[in-house]
Amino acid sequence: MKTMAFVSCLFLAPALADAATCEQLAASLKLTNAKVTSAEAVTSGTFMEQKNLPPFCRVQLTLTPSSDSDIKSELWLPLNNWNGKFQQVGNGAWAGSIQYGALAEGLRRGYATASTDAGHTGTDASFAMGHPEKLKDFGYRAVHETAAQSKSTITNFYGMAPKLSYFNGCSGGGRMAFQEAQRFPADFDAILAGAPGYNRVNQSVWMLMNAKATLDNPASFIPPAKYAVLHRAALDACDAQDGLKDGLISEPLSCHVDPAVLQCGGSRVLSDPANCLTAPQVEAARKLYAGVTNPKTGERIFPRLEPGSELSWGGPAGGPEPLAVGADLFKFVVFKDPKWDFRKFDLARDYDAVHKVDSLDLSPTSPDLEAFVARGGKLLIYQGWADQNVAPQSTVDYYNNVARTIGQKQVDDSVRLFFAPGMAHCGGGEGPNVFDALASLE
Incomplete structure (x- = not known):
């Protein structure tokens, strides 16, 4: 005791x-x-x-x-x-x-x-x-x-x-x-x-390239109102893949969405500008669904935005600037220029300079x-x-x-x-x- x-x-x-x-x-x-x-x-x-x-x-x-x-x-x-x-x-x-x-x-x-x-x-x-x-x-x-x-x-x-x-x-x-x-x-x-x-570091490159897909050219910009249009197309393509049509995509890695099905023209529905994408917008969406690869080597730098994520694309692609968490790496660590303009970034030319700062310190x-x-x-x-x-x-x-x-x-x-x-x-x-x-x- x-x-x-x-x-x-x-x-x-x-x-x-x-x-x-x-x-x-x-x-x-x-x-x-x-x-x-x-x-x-x-x-x-x-x-x-x-x-x-x-x-x-x-x-x-x-x-x-x-x-x-x-x-x-x-x-x-x-x-x-x-x-x-x-x-x-x-x-x-x-x-x-x-x-x-x-x-x-x-x-x-x-x-x-x-x-x-x-x-x-x-x-x-x-x-x-x-x-x-x-x-x-x-x-x-x-x-x-x-x-x-x-x-x-x-x-x-x-x-x-x-x-x-x-x-x-x-x-x-x-x-x-x-x-x-x-x-x-x-x-x-x-x-x-x-x-x-x-x-x-690679994630920051991806964030930058996602923004550039829709912001480099004004014609490529996807208005937030059209995120829901893309999301419906993703659900139509992949919601039922898991055997249950419940408004959720449970197996996005095996899901393929071709934004071209939403290109304006053709059917009555796709003639409505509110429910379709222009050709430049289709190309921008394809880039977001593709991820980023090194143009010199073909090696994947970072994977894609998955089908089902479209309603949240305002952050990565809605502008007017890239997500600061990614862009700041370039401004303050890579190029050491607070006024650096993301539009000047060229992946083929600049990726090696970016990768030089990559280390286990950050990644x-x-x-x-x-x-x-x-x-x-x-x-x-x-x-x-x-x-x-x-x-x-x-x-x-x-x-x-x-x-x-x-x-x-x-x-x-x-x-x-x-x-x-x-x-x-x-x-x-x-x-x-x-x-x-x-x-x-x-």
Whole structure:
């Protein structure tokens, strides 16, 4: 019975953390290449726009793994009823802010939870121009350093390390998730990666070429009102392929849509300008359905927009500029010119220059997850079939590459890939697209 009582005391130790202990962290905690800049107890139940919060210790950290680093991270520690686990959340696009909504969600469920701005403030990539170390911070260091320093802080605060550590991110957060599994296999026990934009450089080329397909020539522009026309044609061609006509395309990889069936002229319906495409618009749609290949080698650079994604084409093809998440790579990293005009980009001429900046710093494409799965790590990947910002085929390609590299048995034991018909990028769309991310990790 004495042994049982002792174990119970150890289990209850996290509950003994209090507001006073929290506010001492800034002065008492010594970290390597990091500093606690603020530690305060939040007991009002509200923080910024987040409501119904349990009492927590808000820890703000500044991380400096290089002399040019200025990574801001936050760690929220439950003052009561910590579940013994740690969850870190990712960022989309170019990051640049703390994800308070995601922090609040984890906190309400008892997690110690962390987020980082990935080394800069703002939504674009201007931080990277002339600052290669900051680009490394964004690429992979900020997430890893946040995990390491958060775990040290958790151990100091509660007197014990987290028993399980999870990472959860979509889009750019999915890219972060892949960096962690590949580079730092000991950081997290389970990782949830949604719509992973892991091939960042080639994906940016694809985003640029999607925009150029409809924006280079005004005659090629596809008005948003015609996305529904294209979508109906895709459903007519492929909805029933899975045996159920339900308004969703469940097997888009085997679906072929020829936009020429919508070209104006001929039948009564296709004589109505609202329900047909001009010849230049047909050609633009074909380019979007084709993906991007290297004109010199014929090698595929990035796969296509899948049939079923048409209702979300406003982002990749609606203009007046390409998606900033892609265009900023060219402005601030490749050509180092904030005024760079995407219309000047020539794929045959410029792709080699673009590819020179490609490295594992930005694009975690390595399929070698041996170290991660060997220690028992679990990687869950999810992807919407109607994603307009990450080509679903690229996610399939990564999964298959992992299976070829470490073997199907290890993949079956440790890696899962789930597809959601009709789901757009990280959510939205006509299909089911809301689920409990934390529950899937647990």
